[in-house]
Amino acid sequence: MELPVIQGIGRPGAADDAPILGIDLGTTHSLVAVYRDGRPEVLRDEDGEALLPSVVSFPADGGAPVVGAEARRRAELEPERTVHSAKRLVGRSAADLRETLASLPYRVVDAEGEMAVVDLGERTVSPQEVAAHVLRACRRRAARALGLDEAKLTRAVVTVPAYFDDAQRQATRVAARLAGLEVVRMVNEPTAAALAYGLDRKGASRVAVYDLGGGTFDVSVLELEDGTFRVVATAGDTHLGGDDFDRAIVERIAAEVREEHGVDLLAEPAARIALLRVAEEVKKELSRNDVAEFRFHDPASGLLVRRPIGVIEFQNWIAPLVQRTLDLAARALADAGMTTSDLDEVVLVGGSTRVPLVRAAVEQWFGRVPHARLDPDQVVALGAAVQAGILGGKVPGALLLDVTPLTLGIETADGAVAALIPRNSPIPTSAGETFTTFVDGQTAIALTVVQGEREMARDNRVLGRFQLRGLPPLPAGLPRVEVRFQLDADGVLRVHAREAHSGVEAEITVEPRHGLTDEAVERMLEEAWAHAEEDLEARRRADALLRLRTDVRSVEKHLGEARRGLDKDALIRLEEALEDAQDLLEETAAGEVPPPQRVQGVVDELEGAALPLAELLMDRVVTSAVRGRTVEEVAASPAPRTPQDEGNAS
Amino acid sequence: MRPTGSDPFEVLGLEPRFDLDAEELRRALLEASRRWHPDQWVLASAAEQHAAERRMSEVNEAFARLADPIERAAALLERFGHPLRPDRRPDPDLLAEVFELREEADEAAHEGGERLRRALDRIAAALADAERALADAFARWAAAGHPDADVPDVLRALDRVQYLRRTLAALQETRENPAA
Numbered sequence: 001m002e003l004p005v006i007q008g009i010g011r012p013g014a015a016d017d018a019p020i021l022g023i024d025l026g027t028t029h030s031l032v033a034v035y036r037d038g039r040p041e042v043l044r045d046e047d048g049e050a051l052l053p054s055v056v057s058f059p060a061d062g063g064a065p066v067v068g069a070e071a072r073r074r075a076e077l078e079p080e081r082t083v084h085s086a087k088r089l090v091g092r093s094a095a096d097l098r099e100t101l102a103s104l105p106y107r108v109v110d111a112e113g114e115m116a117v118v119d120l121g122e123r124t125v126s127p128q129e130v131a132a133h134v135l136r137a138c139r140r141r142a143a144r145a146l147g148l149d150e151a152k153l154t155r156a157v158v159t160v161p162a163y164f165d166d167a168q169r170q171a172t173r174v175a176a177r178l179a180g181l182e183v184v185r186m187v188n189e190p191t192a193a194a195l196a197y198g199l200d201r202k203g204a205s206r207v208a209v210y211d212l213g214g215g216t217f218d219v220s221v222l223e224l225e226d227g228t229f230r231v232v233a234t235a236g237d238t239h240l241g242g243d244d245f246d247r248a249i250v251e252r253i254a255a256e257v258r259e260e261h262g263v264d265l266l267a268e269p270a271a272r273i274a275l276l277r278v279a280e281e282v283k284k285e286l287s288r289n290d291v292a293e294f295r296f297h298d299p300a301s302g303l304l305v306r307r308p309i310g311v312i313e314f315q316n317w318i319a320p321l322v323q324r325t326l327d328l329a330a331r332a333l334a335d336a337g338m339t340t341s342d343l344d345e346v347v348l349v350g351g352s353t354r355v356p357l358v359r360a361a362v363e364q365w366f367g368r369v370p371h372a373r374l375d376p377d378q379v380v381a382l383g384a385a386v387q388a389g390i391l392g393g394k395v396p397g398a399l400l401l402d403v404t405p406l407t408l409g410i411e412t413a414d415g416a417v418a419a420l421i422p423r424n425s426p427i428p429t430s431a432g433e434t435f436t437t438f439v440d441g442q443t444a445i446a447l448t449v450v451q452g453e454r455e456m457a458r459d460n461r462v463l464g465r466f467q468l469r470g471l472p473p474l475p476a477g478l479p480r481v482e483v484r485f486q487l488d489a490d491g492v493l494r495v496h497a498r499e500a501h502s503g504v505e506a507e508i509t510v511e512p513r514h515g516l517t518d519e520a521v522e523r524m525l526e527e528a529w530a531h532a533e534e535d536l537e538a539r540r541r542a543d544a545l546l547r548l549r550t551d552v553r554s555v556e557k558h559l560g561e562a563r564r565g566l567d568k569d570a571l572i573r574l575e576e577a578l579e580d581a582q583d584l585l586e587e588t589a590a591g592e593v594p595p596p597q598r599v600q601g602v603v604d605e606l607e608g609a610a611l612p613l614a615e616l617l618m619d620r621v622v623t624s625a626v627r628g629r630t631v632e633e634v635a636a637s638p639a640p641r642t643p644q645d646e647g648n649a650s
Numbered sequence: 651m652r653p654t655g656s657d658p659f660e661v662l663g664l665e666p667r668f669d670l671d672a673e674e675l676r677r678a679l680l681e682a683s684r685r686w687h688p689d690q691w692v693l694a695s696a697a698e699q700h701a702a703e704r705r706m707s708e709v710n711e712a713f714a715r716l717a718d719p720i721e722r723a724a725a726l727l728e729r730f731g732h733p734l735r736p737d738r739r740p741d742p743d744l745l746a747e748v749f750e751l752r753e754e755a756d757e758a759a760h761e762g763g764e765r766l767r768r769a770l771d772r773i774a775a776a777l778a779d780a781e782r783a784l785a786d787a788f789a790r791w792a793a794a795g796h797p798d799a800d801v802p803d804v805l806r807a808l809d810r811v812q813y814l815r816r817t818l819a820a821l822q823e824t825r826e827n828p829a830a
Contacts, residue, residue, distance in 0.1 A: 184692055228680055391692040399690065401683055426679075428688060428703050429710035434736070488703060489688045 018152040020184055020392050022384030023138050024159050024192070025131060025172065027087040027215030027241065028351075030054050031381035032138040034146065035389025040196065040382040043145040051377060052141065056133045057082040058120055061542050067137040077546050079105035079269040081120055085243070086130035088215055089116045090175075091168035100239065103247060105269030128171050132178035139179060156181045157388045159380050161216045162188035162405045163236040165451050166463050169491050184391055186490040189213075190220035191231050191402055192383025193349040196374060198224050206232075206342055208333070210362055210370065211349035211380075212325060215241040219329045221336040221343075227397040233335035233424045234405045235328040240321060242283070242352030248317045249279035253294055253307055263301045271298060286311045287354050299554060302617045315357045322361045329365065335424050346370040349379045401426055404491050410483055411448035411457035413438045420485045423453065427491060432484040434500075441473040445481055449495055468497045468506045544599035545588060551606050552581050555613065562613045570612040577602075577609035658712030658725050666729050668722060668788035675716055682709040719781060720815075723808050726788065730796045740809040748813045751776075755817055759824040770821055777814040783807050 019034040029051040033042045042050045049069070057071040058081045066074060075082040088100050093114040101108050107119040117124040135158075143150035158181075160172055169186060176183045187195075190209040198207070204225040211218045218236035222229055253275070254265045266272050278296050285292035286309065294307040333339065348370045352358060362370050374382065389395045403424045409417040410433065420431040437445060445468045452460030471479050480500040487493050498505045555562075555578050562574060584594060584602050659666040662678040684690070686709055691702040715721040724734050751773065758769035787807040791800040 185689065225680070228683065230680075387689075391689055393693060399684060399687055401687065425714060426710040428707045429714070430707040431711060431714075486707060489706070 018148060018154070019146070020388035021139065021142050021153055021156040021181070022159075022192075022381055022386070022388040023135065023156050023181075024189070024381035024384055025087065025135065025138075025175075026054055026380075027085050027213060028054060028243065029214075029377070030134050030138055031378060032142045033378075033381040033385035034142065035385045035392070035394055038394075040385035040389065042378050042381055042385075043142050045141055046144075052134065052137055053084070054087065054131075054134050055082060055084040056086070056130045058125060059542055060546075063542060065133050067133050074543065075105075075273050076270050077543060077550070079273050080107060082106065083118050083125065083130045085215055086118070086127040086134075088239070089118070089127040090131065091127075091165070091171040092116050103272075105273055128175040128178060131172065131175035135176055135179035135181060139181060154180065154182055155184050157185050157187055157384045157391065158183050159187050159189045159192045159384050161213075161236060161238055162190055162218045162220060162234040163216065163238050164491075165406055165461055166491065166493055167461070173490075183490070185387060187384060187387050187400070188218070188220070188231070188234065188402060188405070189216075189380045190218045190234060190236075190349065191222070191229065191400060192381075192387065193347055193379045194220070194222045194224070194229055194231075194383065195386040195398075195400060196379045196383035197345075197347050197371065198222075198229055205344040206338065207345045207347060208329065208343050208366065209347045209349060210325070210329065210353065211236075212352040212358060213241050213350035214243050214352065215239070217241060217325050217328065219325070219332045221332050221338060228399050228401060230401045230426070231403045231424075232338075233332045234403060235332040235335070236405070237324065237328060240324060242350070242355070243276075244321050245283055245318050245352065245355065246276050246279040248321070249282055249294065249309070249314070250275045252317060253279075253296075253305065256307070257303070257305055261301075261303060263298065263303055265296070265298055265301075265303075265305070268300055271300065282309055283314070283355065286314050287356055297614070302558075304617075311356075318355070318357065322358055325358075326361060326365050340366050340368075343368070347379075348372045349376050351377045402489070403427060404429075404487055406451045407453055408449070408451050408463075408485055408487065408493060409457075409460075410435070411450055415457055416455060417450055417452075417457050417460060420483070421487055425487075427487050428489045430484060430486045432482055435481045435483060436477050437471070437474070437479050437481075438476055440476045442476065442479075443471045443473050444469040445471065445479075445497075447483060447495070447497060449493070463493065464495070466495070466497075466506060468499065468504060470502070470504045471499050472502045474501070541594070541596035541599055544596055544603055545585075548581055548599060548603050548606070549585060551603065551610065552578065552585065555606065555610050558613060558617060561616065565616045566612055570609075574609040574613060577606040581606045656708055656712070657729055658715045658722075659729065661708050661712035662716065664716070666726055667792060668719075668726055669785055670716060670722065672717075675713065679709065679713045682706075719784065720808065720812055723784065723788070723804070723811075727801070727804065727808075732798075732801050738805070740813070741806050744806065744810055744813060748817060751814075751817055755821045759821060762825075766821070766825055770818070770825065773814060773818045773821060777811065777818055780807070780810045780814050784811050 019036060022033045022035070022040065024031045031042055031050055031052065033040050035041075044050050045052070052068045053072040055068065055071040055075065057066040057074040057078060059066065060078060060081060071082060072084070075084065083106055085104065089097065089108060094101065094108050094110045094116045095114070097108065097116055108116050109119045109124065111117040111124060111126070115126070117126045118130070139153050140150060142148075142153055156176060158172060158176055160169055164172070172186065173183050190211045193209045193211060194207055204223070207222045207224060209218070209220045209222065211220075216236065216238050217240040218234065220234040221232045223232055224230075250266075250272070257263050257265050265275060275296060278294060282292045282294050290311045291308055294305065294309055296305040297303070298305065343366065346362060346366045346368055348359070348362065353362070353372070353376050359370065386395065386398070387400060390398045390400065404421060404427050405423055407417075407419050407423045408421040409419040412418050412435075418433055418435075420433050421429060435445065446465060447468065448457060448465045449463045450457050450460040451463050454460050468481060471481075482498050482500060484496045485493060486496070496505070555574065562571060566574065581602050584599065588594065657666075662675070662682055664670065664674070664678055683706065686702050686705040688699060688703045688706060691699045694702070715725055727734060755769050755773065758765045784807040787800075787804045791797075791804050794800055
């Protein structure tokens with residue numbers, strides 16, 4: 001069949017009506033961009049903010065889920081109901097995630113099909129649903145920024161880490177569908193970055209993209225020529241990112257505090273979140289200064305942690321993580337058949353490349369100063385918008401040729417893998433291999449489709465199993481079963497098997513092992529539309545009440561100390577504020593519905609009145625990096641409480 | 651061996667010969683991609699999209715096969731009526747030679763260090779020779795008009811490349827993971 005080369009004949013006008021969105025669905029934050037007036041552009045919210053935190057909070061009162069910055073603020077209020085880093089759970093089982101789970105404040109369990117879901121107690125939420133809320137927020141933001149009806153924005157280019165496997169890609173597609181978006185193309189994040197950088201480039205060049213995000217690392221090698229972007233090789237780790245830097249700081253501090261004071265800072269999920277937040281700030285500060293202070297007040301023990309951190313110390317903590325990225329870069333280059341001297345450019349992507357050690361290590365290893373003209377947080381979204389522009393026919397002459405990052409194969413009789421499509425093959429592609437039977441008279445053959453780089457099938461990810469039945473009973477080794485893999489441009493696989501003598505056939509699209517059946521997706525879609533627009537007033541009231549309860553509990557707990565240590569005026573103000581707060585909580589418990597402004601007023605007053613108490617508590621126990629000084633200070637402070645007492649009292 | 655789909659030379663619009671230049675092959679890939687990549691067909695009808703996707707798959711598969719000398723050799727043999735048979739027997743002399751090389755390689759791997767490096771260099775050099783010999787065999791075969799009589803020569807050269815490549819790969823792996 002000969003096809004006309006003219007474009008846009010099938011669905012005329014589709015491109016002009018509404019732009020295809022370019023969405024960077026990130027582990028820590030997401031962005032939405034479009035291609036207009038000949039260039040990609042990130043869309044911002046009313047406050048001019050480009051980054052949308054990929055955080056969704058599900059209020060205990062059953063109110064509508066809260067997304068973005070507001071959800072992030074709620075993390076300390078309801079840590080176990082506020083889901084961040086959901087991207088790490090997508091298409092994974094709880095068993096896959098053992099390491100990750102330890103650092104998450106919310107509960108993760110396996111649902112049917114052994115896929116990880118967040119357990120909220122009364123119900124579970126799949127990572128796809130969480131991602132869908134984030135995607136819907138992106139879509140809403142785009143509609144507002146573009147002045148378009150949201151219903152018109154139905155198509156998107158969504159980026160995924162190059163290392164996402166089949167299950168993770170399919171799960172991402174489902175998430176988009178739940179958000180009312182059709183994914184017209186999934187683009188690997190590093191590739192998107194090259195697109196963002198590559199448009200204005202002339203002539204041929206070879207580029208390495210080093211992408212260190214919050215939760216994932218990817219490195220890709222591309223050849224750029226005449227508007228064609230060819231990914232030659234890619235490598236990465238889905239569990240390596242800037243969050244690990246934060247965690248390295250927190251773990252170090254927690255270990256020191258445990259040793260010096262016997263206090264476990266990590267006991268409370270809320271405290272863990274707060275610690276990570278502090279660590280993130282310290283990390284950022286260390287990108288600007290040589291020393292930054294880690295300062296944290298632990299509400300449970302009353303301990304005030306003050307620990308100056310030197311930049312060299314920090315670099316030593318994260319050096320092994322940075323080295324891992326360079327090892328992966330070496331592998332990608334080897335796969336591309338290149339050495340660092342073959343490269344023309346190195347491009348930095350991801351907020352974590354702002355860390356000076358990362359920059360220095362990249363510069364030294366690659367032997368050249370990396371490119372960082374674009375905001376590393378925005379590069380991927382900009383690239384997604386470029387691809388959206390290409391697909392919409394707005395960028396003549398540009399074309400992206402992507403590769404599959406993981407080897408696809410079939411398990412053989414001895415448990416090894418016969419690779420059909422090796423990693424870094426350009427997609428879409430197909431490949432075939434002939435298998436035979438193992439036993440005389442065998443009439444069925446079981447095929448296990450695996451994805452991964454390990455030699456033994458059991459060490460790789462099983463994408464699906466299927467059987468070819470009804471083979472003619474022939475002596476072992478005589479039947480010829482031809483297996484063909486067809487991998488589409490989004491990296492989704494279809495497998496076809498046929499026995500040559502008998503013509504018996506079987507075909508599967510690899511089972512969507514993302515844990516949601518089609519029916520489940522349909523049901524969620526209906527529920528999503530049934531959900532009314534969020535009642536902001538109710539939300540604010542609920543949040544303020546929750547906060548008030550926490551504050552009241554904390555003040556009640558330390559009231560004895562307040563009476564001993566506070567001066568009279570401060571004590572009276574505190575006791576009055578506490579009384580007001582207790583009254584308000586009783587009223588609400590009795591069924592009254594106070595306006596949110598009033599609740600907020602009481603919260604503000606109580607928090608103001610509790611400041612002197614907080615200072616008093618902080619002065620009691622101070623810890624710092626210099627151990628000798630710490631001991632003296634602790635010894636000098638009146639009536640130091642031991643953590644054990646604290647534990648008994650609470 | 652893979653069951654062959656369409657003739658990869660035809661898919662990429664290339665003249666069927668063994669001494670394909672990498673640059674030539676890359677150009678052919680880019681040209682075919684510009685035409686058939688699904689991204690060029692997003693606004694077209696579903697049927698056209700599907701057809702384009704299938705064509706592009708063929709293009710990428712053809713490129714992968716032609717980029718690999720062994721697969722390229724297999725494609726050429728098939729094209730001229732001599733598809734590789736999975737049950738063909740390699741030349742006994744070749745097997746004897748490979749056996750000896752393997753033994754030597756195993757010893758070198760065991761000893762490691764300088765001896766391993768020397769063994770790697772020697773096998774790599776032998777492989778380069780074998781690849782040249784394979785190219786020559788194909789050139790002679792083509793010059794003679796692809797007669798059946800020359801096929802055993804070509805096959806012998808091909809098997810030699812295949813075996814040496816395996817030996818080299820095994821030895822390189824030993825160097826990278828000495829524990830294994």
